[in-house]
Amino acid sequence: MWLQKLSVINFKNYSEAELIFSDTVNAFTGNNGAGKTNLLDAIHYLSLCKSYFNPIDSQQIRQGEDLFMIQGTFRKDDADEVIYCGLKRSQKKKFKRNKKEYQRLADHIGLFPLVMISPNDISLIIEGSEERRKFIDNVISQTDSLYLDELIHYNRSLMNRNALLRQIAVSGNYDASLMEIYDDQLVISGNKIFEKRKAFMEVFTDIFNKHYQYLSEDAEQVELLYDSPLLQEDFSTILNRNLERDRILERTSSGIHKDELSFSIHGMTLKKFGSQGQQKSFLIALKLAQYTFLQQQKGFEPLLLLDDIFDKLDDARTTKLMKMVSDKDFGQIFITDTSRDRIENIFLKLDVPVTIFDIEKGNIAE
Known part of the structure; x- marks a missing residue:
């Protein structure tokens, strides 16, 4: 192409x-x-x-x-x-x-x-976890159209659940049946998204490591780590355990919308301890890994x-x-x-x- x-x-x-x-x-x-x-x-x-x-x-x-x-x-x-x-x-x-x-x-x-490598990519390092989730979602979405649909469903269910939490705080009336419906919707979409993110990272991390070691000539040890609350316990348990906290905060405090992708160099946070050149090499390796993954999945460049x-x-x-x-x-x-x-x-x-x-x-x- x-x-x-x-x-x-x-x-x-x-x-x-x-x-x-x-x-x-x-x-x-x-x-x-x-x-x-x-x-x-x-x-x-x-x-x-x-x-x-x-x-x-x-x-x-x-x-x-x-x-x-x-x-x-x-x-x-x-x-x-x-x-x-x-x-x-x-x-x-x-x-x-x-x-x-x-x-x-x-x-x-x-x-x-398509893969774009730009100075703006520094936001992946210096900004919050949302930027890094967007990166994962962007790559998977280009290879899996159903994934994008699940993201849309999840975000809609999350918005509805948060609106219900705010309504409960104002009215004082707790609608257990409606909360259960929104929880079920979140769990169904959230579990699908989590499994696809986890499977993607298992493949993607190896590709990334090869690209970074090539660019740095094996001079630096870096790590790309995917973290999600669903790695520790199932989503339904998380929502039930955090319900009272969510009611106080008036928002859903845990779920796949809190997933994180952490970057480190020599065991230390890349954001704090990586030089500008190391950070740029990390980002380039990340994007080249995205390219290789898309090529493997699509069968063309x-x-x-x-x-x-x-x-x-x-x-x-x-x-x-x-x-x-x-x-x-x-x-x-x-x-x-x-x-x-x-x-x-x-x-x-x-x-x-x-x-x-x-x-x-x-x-x-x-």
């Missing part, structure tokens, strides 16, 4: 642009703020129906305009697939595959898998998007990374960088063809 063509209208800082890509390496070069990353984000929209950086769709519309449009032509299974995304202000986002509109965006997730990848990586790790992603195990790649010369020199040494687009204030020259 690869992206042949990308067209955008009124998307972020682009009034209109059309690009034809190679099936190997494509690079966007130019100064900071020129719009390089915006092109990666447009590709991310086509694959995952949303921006990588901003969850508010209307804020992607170019200033002063009323709509944006993104369209891409993918080559997959020896056939062309045209994906369209459009949004008008104050209207619902439209997503089409070969001119047929989706009724549910969830049905598109996973058809054109996802797209790989590398945004400002050379910052805070030493030359040795940069060279190893570029050598790795230029290998036959990787498919089409998109890279942004401020230096055209650096891109040319790296891929010249690797003897890998690269198509370079010079970006300047939303204008593109190949």
Whole structure:
């Protein structure tokens, strides 16, 4: 699978642009703020129906305009697939595959898998556990459409149970039968999500370790650990034991919505004790493991998007990374960088063809 063509209208800082890509390496070069990353984000929209950086769709519309449009032509299974995304202000986002509109965006997730590596990924380390759960959910959702449905069911049941807890606190009336219904709904979806997360991590952790050891040349010992309250006891027991506490807090205090993914280096917390280079290597290994997992599950190469990848990586790790992603195990790649010369020199040494687009204030020259 690869992206042949990308067209955008009124998307972020682009009034209109059309690009034809190679099936190997494509690079966007130019100064900071020129719009390089915006092109990666447009590709991310086509694959995952949303921006990588901003969850508010209307804020992607170019200033002063009323709509944006993104369209891409993918080559997959020896056939062309045209994906369209459009949004008008104050209207619902439209997503089409070969001119047929989706009724549910969830049905598109996973058809054109993609992995993005960006400086924004640092939030996986420095922010709360929700960011790390989202990472797990994003990877599994691209390989298992039923998983996304279970997440939707679980979050709806969680919202209903929390609303009931708040209602009980206000009225003082405890509705045991309704609480039991919401508990049962949470347990059914929660157990399915937990089993899939646990099975995923058993495979994913080994892949991650191999990628990190390659990047660091076995110089550092890191650990990726999945933790869930359901590893200790069954979900029904947890909900029953915490009921009084939940009534006081007016929210569900334990469940798979509290799962955690912890990162450590040499037995210490990566957030506190890892250098910037070590943290970036950890994140890159995490994303490369995501790529390998998706490739194994899908049977073909996802797209790989590398945004400002050379910052805070030493030359040795940069060279190893570029050598790795230029290998036959990787498919089409998109890279942004401020230096055209650096891109040319790296891929010249690797003897890998690269198509370079010079970006300047939303204008593109190949």
